[in-house]
Amino acid sequence: MKFLALIKKEFHRFFHDPRLIVTMLLPGIVIFLLYSVLGEAFNGKAEARQYKVYLMGNSAVTEVISAAAKENGDSVEWLKTDDEETAREAVRKGEAAAVLKFSENFDGAEKGKVEILYDASNEASAAFYSLASAALNVYGMRFTVAAESVTGADALGVQILCNILPLLIVAFVFSACMSVTLESVAGEKERGTLATILVTSAKRSHIALGKIFPLACISMLGALSSFLGTALSMPKLMGLSLNMLGTYGFWNYFFILLLIVSVVPLIVSLIAVVSAYSRSVKEASAYTGMLMILSLVLTLVATFVPSLGNWTVAIPVLNAVVSMQALLTGTLPVWQSLVSVSVNFALTAVLVLVMTMMLSDERVMFGK
Numbered sequence: 001m002k003f004l005a006l007i008k009k010e011f012h013r014f015f016h017d018p019r020l021i022v023t024m025l026l027p028g029i030v031i032f033l034l035y036s037v038l039g040e041a042f043n044g045k046a047e048a049r050q051y052k053v054y055l056m057g058n059s060a061v062t063e064v065i066s067a068a069a070k071e072n073g074d075s076v077e078w079l080k081t082d083d084e085e086t087a088r089e090a091v092r093k094g095e096a097a098a099v100l101k102f103s104e105n106f107d108g109a110e111k112g113k114v115e116i117l118y119d120a121s122n123e124a125s126a127a128f129y130s131l132a133s134a135a136l137n138v139y140g141m142r143f144t145v146a147a148e149s150v151t152g153a154d155a156l157g158v159q160i161l162c163n164i165l166p167l168l169i170v171a172f173v174f175s176a177c178m179s180v181t182l183e184s185v186a187g188e189k190e191r192g193t194l195a196t197i198l199v200t201s202a203k204r205s206h207i208a209l210g211k212i213f214p215l216a217c218i219s220m221l222g223a224l225s226s227f228l229g230t231a232l233s234m235p236k237l238m239g240l241s242l243n244m245l246g247t248y249g250f251w252n253y254f255f256i257l258l259l260i261v262s263v264v265p266l267i268v269s270l271i272a273v274v275s276a277y278s279r280s281v282k283e284a285s286a287y288t289g290m291l292m293i294l295s296l297v298l299t300l301v302a303t304f305v306p307s308l309g310n311w312t313v314a315i316p317v318l319n320a321v322v323s324m325q326a327l328l329t330g331t332l333p334v335w336q337s338l339v340s341v342s343v344n345f346a347l348t349a350v351l352v353l354v355m356t357m358m359l360s361d362e363r364v365m366f367g368k
Contacts, residue, residue: 006202006210010184014218023179024218027172028225031165032233049074051128052095054087056080057102059114061136068135076128091119097128166324167299169226169260170317174292176222177267178285181215185275186284198359208355212272216265223260227253252327255337259320262344266316267295269351276358313339316347 014020051069055062055078066076079096081087090096099117106112116132119125188194197207271288278284298318312322319340326336 003202003206003210006197006207007214010211010214011218013184014180014214020180020218021221024176024221025225027169027176027222028227028229031168031172031226031229034168034233036233048072049124049127051076051097051124052079053077053097053128054079054081054090054099055102056082056084056087056099057104057106059102059106059112061102061107061114062100065132065135068131072131074131088117091117091125094119094122094125097122097125098132100132165328166321167296169324170263170295170299170321171292172226173219173223173260173264174267174295177215177219177264177271178288178292180218181268181271182275182281182284182288184215185211185272186278186281189276189278190280204359205356207359208272208352212265212269212352212355215272216268219264219268220261223264227257227260255334256324256327258341259323259337262341263317263320265348266344266351269348269355273351273355273358276355314343316344319343 049069051074053076062076062078066078069076079087084099084101087096087099091099097118099115101115101117103113106114114136116129118129120129185194188197198204202210270291271284274287274291275284278287295317298315299321301318313319313336319336323337323340
């Protein structure tokens with residue numbers, strides 16, 4: 001009963017403070033507005049496009065791409081060819097938007113492959129690449145996509161935006177966790193209310209969980225807000241209408257949400273441990289501020305240093321950022337995402353244990 005009372009107290013404190021609720025919901029709104037505006041800037045156009053695309057191989061996915069183009073008021077002219085060099089040259093000269101190469105029996109294969117040849121320096125060609133990449137996700141994990149720019153340029157606009165988005169998510173989630181955790185742990189310790197709870201017969205493990213569990217649930221509102229902002233802004237970012245939301249890929253959205261969910265209790269537990277160690281909210285804010293800067297530095301490293309390697313799955317927070325970047329740019333590292341989630345949850349359990357031990361230490365709790 002004491003455990004449930006502790007959980008109820010934390011939920012009561014949050015849901016009776018409108019300012020905290022706004023803090024939780026604001027991240028998703030900011031992400032949606034920011035990425036919708038940037039998406040319009042990168043993908044906005046004055047008139048409908050007519051894509052001329054060379055096709056090598058066959059797949060029903062071309063109908064999905066045509067439907068996606070139609071949603072945006074565009075159209076696609078498919079030209080069958082077996083001469084890759086001529087088709088590549090047409091893309092290089094701007095006479096065609098792209099070349100799509102499907103592996104043999106693509107629709108019936110257990111693991112098909114599709115190659116997209118486009119010109120990243122050409123606005124229309126890059127727009128078709130974004131459109132085709134999003135539409136191809138309806139096939140889920142049954143295929144691999146290989147993209148190549150015939151001019152050697154990179155699609156910098158979408159690439160940079162997709163790399164920066166995880167940084168924004170981590171920053172907003174960290175801020176949301178700080179806003180509820182610092183006051184609940186460091187604030188109560190400073191006012192002496194935490195000491196009152198410690199002198200009761202409640203188990204230290206129950207007190208630790210009674211703090212971290214509800215705070216993680218509350219912070220999850222901020223994470224959910226960030227996820228919804230991401231999901232709703234991605235079609236705009238990729239140059240699609242909101243009606244094409246589902247074609248960006250259910251599994252992409254699922255794993256992004258799963259990664260966010262794994263990061264939230266980790267950050268809450270880390271801030272709770274730092275707050276329990278600190279003597280005041282001010283001191284705890286200084287420590288957690290440094291931790292937030294460290295996490296943002298890690299995400300910046302992941303943003304501007306490509307191909308960090310598989311070792312990143314062992315680094316908390318960084319593993320989620322790298323996985324989200326891969327998901328947003330069109331690949332789906334299932335094993336990497338699952339390992340990252342497992343590592344984050346495992347470290348959360350360790351931090352809960354550390355919090356329990358700190359609550360049992362009078363030198364930490366009472367400064368003796």
